[in-house]
Amino acid sequence: MILILKPNIDVEASEYKQLVEHLSTLQNIQLRVHRVQGVEQSLTEFHLIGNTGALALEDMKNLPGVEHAVRVSEEYRILGRHKVDSRANYFDYQGLRFGQDTLHVFAGLCAVDTPENVEEMMKTLRDNGQQCTRMGAYKPRTSPYSFQGHGKACLPYVFELAGKYGIKVIAMEVTHESHVDEINEALDATGHPTGVMLQIGTRNTQNFELLKIVGRQQKFPVLLKRGFGITLDESLHAAEYLASGGNQRVIFGLRGMKTNIGDPHRNMVDFAHVPVVKRLTRMPVCIDPSHSVGLRSRGPEGILDLLHMTAQGIIAGANMILVDFHPAPEKALVDGPQALLLKELPHFLEDVQITREAYLKRQALAQHISIGN
Amino acid sequence: MILILKPNIDVEASEYKQLVEHLSTLQNIQLRVHRVQGVEQSLTEFHLIGNTGALALEDMKNLPGVEHAVRVSEEYRILGRHKVDSRANYFDYQGLRFGQDTLHVFAGLCAVDTPENVEEMMKTLRDNGQQCTRMGAYKPRTSPYSFQGHGKACLPYVFELAGKYGIKVIAMEVTHESHVDEINEALDATGHPTGVMLQIGTRNTQNFELLKIVGRQQKFPVLLKRGFGITLDESLHAAEYLASGGNQRVIFGLRGMKTNIGDPHRNMVDFAHVPVVKRLTRMPVCIDPSHSVGLRSRGPEGILDLLHMTAQGIIAGANMILVDFHPAPEKALVDGPQALLLKELPHFLEDVQITREAYLKRQALAQHISIGN
């Protein structure tokens, strides 16, 4: 059971103390305290773990300092949607809202290679009105003999260039806890010109130790990619490792499943799960069409499969798009064949816009009909 | 190599005879003749099989009676798209055009149960401006002890009711060659009040004997469903069995892949392959959201997954939608849980319309940009 306390409740307030005291008298019930700092207010949640079946929801709602009480199932305890669950399905970071009703494009470099390419990318994003990007500094590669990313060496210029061009959030994969420290240090050293969304990739979806550590920090929101060979359920449980550590600012990313039935695409596109994740949890959902499709083929009407897949995600309500661009894909060190050209960005964004408007119309239609019934 | 002859060429014309005579002198080359009867004209194709590498395309184009010559690869020889391939990507049936640029909804009963339900379905379709439907008379079921469909007994009333309500085409699965005869007989007996699109289901995608026989008749177009456990390539090869038999009026249907990574959906939705099939072949592409999704869950904005998946197919250019409705899903003999209610049809059609318009805008945008480049 989760008790959501009144906003901005003071831990020194008498009602807070009374509540804690009362809960400590409950037998076989453990208490975990989670605090979520939002832009306008701080929220405190009390998670009651153990024999909560014996507690009446109504009684708990009436305790001092309690605003809501939510009975949670064992499934996705924190991030899940539960019956009568009024908890937020969004969070704010760097002045931007990331939620189940918003849409952000994170176009950028799969792997940082040169400062020149980073700058050209950032400038193009700024010129096209973008505030987010993706930049890979730490690259997990199948073979130990492949390029592994420039690591912390590239962070200072990546962050500075982001700041120069007004990019507010960079999605960046980390594969080891030390990378979070390195990112922190580089941000400090460069004066925090931008923000970072930590990305956990598909190979580490069940690297629970990394999830625990990343979940314990609350500075950076986290984008958790689905594991490419496990069930959706197992990946959603992995997200709970982040949340149970304390960090509820989690976005869930779909990036295709590893099976040859998706051929000729690199992976089996799984964006059908966009509405499923939004229904089962409170997480915004990101799609990664670049890694799902993995090639630059196009349909007979001249539209790239990659744009079609992006549209499939958006028309079903996706909230974030991670997409690879590169000034010269043929020279990219990682995944060049799937990268879009910088000059294709305006078309990409316009295509996204058309589909997003259609989604919003579909949403309005459904609400209209629902009210009519 | 395929030679497309001049439209309406007469087999008694001298140029036709000259052509045949010339081709008979070519060594190690076999000739297969395919005739396609369209609404306005009949097309004759000469398929040259064997050592065609030695023939010059230019020479063949200049033969008497030849309009085009297409060099085909071994892959999807007839239905494939080949370089410099001007063959049609559509066909006409019952006054309707089915092509890679059109969109038709086939809403209907997964399995025919009672005349009353068939009539209610047909009437609702008519009232909503529909001219196509799906009606299952022959049902392949996993267990021999499950209901297997009413078979030929229900055909007369199904066809008559279709005629009564102005339904022009019924998609109907056949699982044995005798079913085609039965359909033919029932249409004859009832005075051809409607048309039938033969459907080959996922369990028979590689039932090559059935494909050969169905491919040899040209009265009915064929909807071939993808095999749910084989690669896309293998399913496209199966379509060639139909075409090599003589029937090129083939629509290719996506209906989800059989793997638990699609959970909680019944199958792994594979509509990402819509543009792939359109690029590799000249076939229109059908999607079957009902069997892909298999349940009535909805996203948090209140839209059914089934509508989301339909939208995903359409936004990427799908040409046909096969979708289960039922007057009383809880009483349906087959696949009730996935059926939509009749009263949901207007919403479904309006939702389809919104997305189709967005697709057309996306198409126009791509052409505009392509011209600009």
Next chain:
Amino acid sequence: MILILKPNIDVEASEYKQLVEHLSTLQNIQLRVHRVQGVEQSLTEFHLIGNTGALALEDMKNLPGVEHAVRVSEEYRILGRHKVDSRANYFDYQGLRFGQDTLHVFAGLCAVDTPENVEEMMKTLRDNGQQCTRMGAYKPRTSPYSFQGHGKACLPYVFELAGKYGIKVIAMEVTHESHVDEINEALDATGHPTGVMLQIGTRNTQNFELLKIVGRQQKFPVLLKRGFGITLDESLHAAEYLASGGNQRVIFGLRGMKTNIGDPHRNMVDFAHVPVVKRLTRMPVCIDPSHSVGLRSRGPEGILDLLHMTAQGIIAGANMILVDFHPAPEKALVDGPQALLLKELPHFLEDVQITREAYLKRQALAQHISIGN
């Protein structure tokens, strides 16, 4: 519920008539009669379908003419193993016993090509003490433009050569009901020099119409291959289509699953299901290492993967082995790369023998320990 009647019961006997009369009085119970002709006796089974929950097993056992009564679940009603189920797990054909305790090797040609190769194969088998073989006359091929087998044209010489070299049973795939007629006719025409086990391949596992027709004949036993993209449960249900038609002489074949996680093997070897099928049903289990492995690679000790996979099947209790040999694999029209050489047959058989002996020792050990407990 299944009533197994006394062996060789006469349909004119009074106890038989009394039984039928009594059963006809039961409400909501349908009766299906199955007769199984064995070497020494004929068995009659009465299958009671409908509301059998209301019948007491003890009462039914005491009815006139009844030897056993078995309560069956819905799952695999006829071929399944049920509690207190004393029905046979074997059948006899051509003087050979095929059961869950026997082992037969069916080495032979994947596809019949020339009479010379057939004769060389048959002679080699005879010289190595074999009485069974596999010979493909009807070949389902992914592409319609590939060699489809010699069909009925080759049957006469195949059967005659089998007779000449003392081969008693040929496993032969059929893909259409007409093939059964053609086989029948060719056997009649050649004076029945051998027997045939009809094989239903993996592409037709859920071709229910073919299963129904093949199940209605009892002349030939049937080898049903597992569907390569469906669950084991679904394939076992398919076997019930054969049995519910009347033919219980069914062997179930494992041949690998279609998924790239089996790479570098052609398919994912699934012989772990040997004991599962034997536990769930009364069918003997066949393994097809040739199609599972699909290549001639060998382990560092010099043993072909194909022999290793065969050993894996046998050590877990497999009852039949379907394996491709060819006098000149590089000239084989179908699946040459996986065929063994004729001169490798003695090694193959000796290797099989070593493993079979180990299996029997394992079986004896388990029984010894079971008795000790």
Next chain:
Amino acid sequence: MILILKPNIDVEASEYKQLVEHLSTLQNIQLRVHRVQGVEQSLTEFHLIGNTGALALEDMKNLPGVEHAVRVSEEYRILGRHKVDSRANYFDYQGLRFGQDTLHVFAGLCAVDTPENVEEMMKTLRDNGQQCTRMGAYKPRTSPYSFQGHGKACLPYVFELAGKYGIKVIAMEVTHESHVDEINEALDATGHPTGVMLQIGTRNTQNFELLKIVGRQQKFPVLLKRGFGITLDESLHAAEYLASGGNQRVIFGLRGMKTNIGDPHRNMVDFAHVPVVKRLTRMPVCIDPSHSVGLRSRGPEGILDLLHMTAQGIIAGANMILVDFHPAPEKALVDGPQALLLKELPHFLEDVQITREAYLKRQALAQHISIGN
């Protein structure tokens, strides 16, 4: 290219210095030095990375101090088998040899729960002549709310009890680098009563950071489990991360693939890959029948599927068996349903012995025939 130097070569020897000096003159060639300390001798390998195509193998063999030179492909550079590759396919640890020709059983507790159960397990192993075991202290669990293992707290008593009962090697999963330190400290604190084989589980197969760190230490050998949703090739590349870090004492573990086509088994058993891994690499191969099968069902002859799968691995040459036992499976905290009872250990070992003998006979037969040819 890999140069294997003369055994026990001294880095101060002149031939060593000459060799290093010569190599430093090669253009575009980097040198990595790997040292492997065996029981009797130390081996030094020089890995030349870069443009080695220009080097003649014969020239390199003749350099001072060089015993062998092996040209390696990009694939599995260190652990792979390459043409003319005389490097060892075994290593020694704690007085035991682990190689492609040996077989060791690691029976034990999936998860350590109580000292009493650990002692009962150890004692039973000793009484049955075993010197190895498995003991899980760190358990990666799908849900953060499940029991996560006792961690370092249990190490002292686990190690002491191992020493007490003569157990020389414990296979123990680690999921974070700190676990290696904790194991080291506990071994130091308890006086090194036993040895540890570090196990990397299927969820961390592509946790490259963990692999790099574990690969940099050479104190403990490593058992790397295959990733359950990736190709074999990708998992073998992961093993190279260990080797490229410096640790070549790696055993590769098969534990079943995650797909529902393996139902009713928990995973799709993949022991068909035993000979494949032995052919492609120099690693010994471990099988984990407990996690592959995941249940205690048995075939009709009374043998557990788990024993059948073990036999399938061994008959094809498996070198190590990881198998769960528990004094009271119904009380086990993790994976109880798949654990064997302690009293079943003698049967298990005898069953293993029967099959191992059959494998050795098969091996001898293959060598005999190979010599005869």
